[in-house]
Amino acid sequence: xxxxxxxxxxxxxxxxxxxxxxxxxxxxxxxxxxxxxxxxxxxxxxxxxxxxxxxxxxxxxxxxxxxxxxxxxxxxxxxxxxxxxxxxxxxxxxxxxxxxxxxxxxxxxxxxxxxxxxxxxxxxxxxxxxxxxxxxxxxxxxxxxxxxxxxxxxxxxxxxxxxxxxxxxxxxxxxxxxxxxxxxxxxxxxxxxxxxxxxxxxxxxxxxxxxxxxxxxxxxxxxxxxxxxxxxxxxxxxxxxxxxxxxxxxxxxxxxxxxxxxxxxxxxxxxxxxxxxxxxxxxxxxxxxxx
Numbered sequence: 001x002x003x004x005x006x007x008x009x010x011x012x013x014x015x016x017x018x019x020x021x022x023x024x025x026x027x028x029x030x031x032x033x034x035x036x037x038x039x040x041x042x043x044x045x046x047x048x049x050x051x052x053x054x055x056x057x058x059x060x061x062x063x064x065x066x067x068x069x070x071x072x073x074x075x076x077x078x079x080x081x082x083x084x085x086x087x088x089x090x091x092x093x094x095x096x097x098x099x100x101x102x103x104x105x106x107x108x109x110x111x112x113x114x115x116x117x118x119x120x121x122x123x124x125x126x127x128x129x130x131x132x133x134x135x136x137x138x139x140x141x142x143x144x145x146x147x148x149x150x151x152x153x154x155x156x157x158x159x160x161x162x163x164x165x166x167x168x169x170x171x172x173x174x175x176x177x178x179x180x181x182x183x184x185x186x187x188x189x190x191x192x193x194x195x196x197x198x199x200x201x202x203x204x205x206x207x208x209x210x211x212x213x214x215x216x217x218x219x220x221x222x223x224x225x226x227x228x229x230x231x232x233x234x235x236x237x238x239x240x241x242x243x244x245x246x247x248x249x250x251x252x253x254x255x256x257x258x259x260x261x262x263x264x265x266x267x268x269x270x271x272x273x274x275x276x277x278x279x280x281x282x283x284x285x286x287x288x289x290x291x
Contacts (some may be wrong), residue, residue: 057274060134064267070270071267075260082108099163102250106156108258113153113181114216116262118242120188121213123208135272136202137277139209140192140271144263147185153178158224173222174230184212222227 054284086104093100120142157175158168162290169175192198223230243251 028094037232051150057134057278061271061274064271065217068267068271071260071264075264077257078253079257082250082252082257086247086250086254090133090250091244093247096164098287099160102156102160103247104254106153106160106253109149109153109156110178111255112258112262113150113178114219115259116142116149117181117184117198117209117212117216119266120146120209123268124209127202127206128210136206136275137273138266139188139202139205141266141273143185143192143205145265145269147182149258149262150178150182151187154182172230173226177219177222180215181212181219184208186214198216226257234288236289262287 058093087101090104092098092102120139123135123139123142126132127139147159149291157178161170162168188208191208192201195201195204224230
């Protein structure tokens with residue numbers, strides 16, 4: 001038998017193994033999403049059924065692959081527009097001067113620090129209640145992204161506080177509660193990776209994420225509950241904004257861009273985690289086929 005025939009047979013065999021591994025992994029994930037649910041009568045809608053439509057890795061990869069480029073492009077465009085507008089063209093504050101321009105970086109980062117933790121808690125609920133396979137992977141990937149935005153919030157807050165308060169850091173109620181949020185992110189990152197069995201890490205991380213929710217109202221209402229150095233919110237759902245419209249528009253664009261950017265990063269990381277699992281399944285299938 002010639003060398004070309006041997007090489008052709010090897011490539012065909014490898015291709016069959018890859019296809020079989022991918023299909024078996026998809027079926028296992030879909031079966032896990034179904035068998036983990038309590039049995040219900042056929043006529044009763046299964047709780048979380050809509051969520052489990054996206055439990056199949058192949059379906060998730062197809063949908064996220066179509067959405068991700070548009071999401072990333074919109075995030076880059078809005079963030080760049082908001083930052084350039086705010087840092088270069090928006091008017092300075094009549095009290096704080098040009099130092100207020102750091103707001104266009106700090107405020108969206110602070111918003112995403114809290115919103116990201118809400119998303120982490122939502123994934124934890126989906127994991128604990130519905131055992132959604134992708135919720136665990138998403139929660140693992142949200143942690144580092146949320147911690148990065150929280151660190152950016154703390155760093156820019158210190159830069160803003162130095163000329164305003166005369167100190168890089170004060171144990172203000174708002175600053176301290178955001179620091180606690182940063183530690184909660186770090187604790188979740190460490191906890192989900194602290195067990196040999198991934199499932200145990202996912203459950204422990206989900207419980208920690210839900211317990212940490214009590215810190216979010218403290219962050220939100222700390223300036224109202226206590227006499228703090230941190231200024232109260234300039235934008236509220238119950239009253240008109242106290243900010244000049246020429247500063248409000250670039251801030252809104254930057255915040256929307258940050259939000260889409262956060263979603264795009266988490267989506268890309270979750271796609272990578274799903275593909276990593278598929279590759280691991282392929283390697284396991286190949287190892288089982290090797291004599």
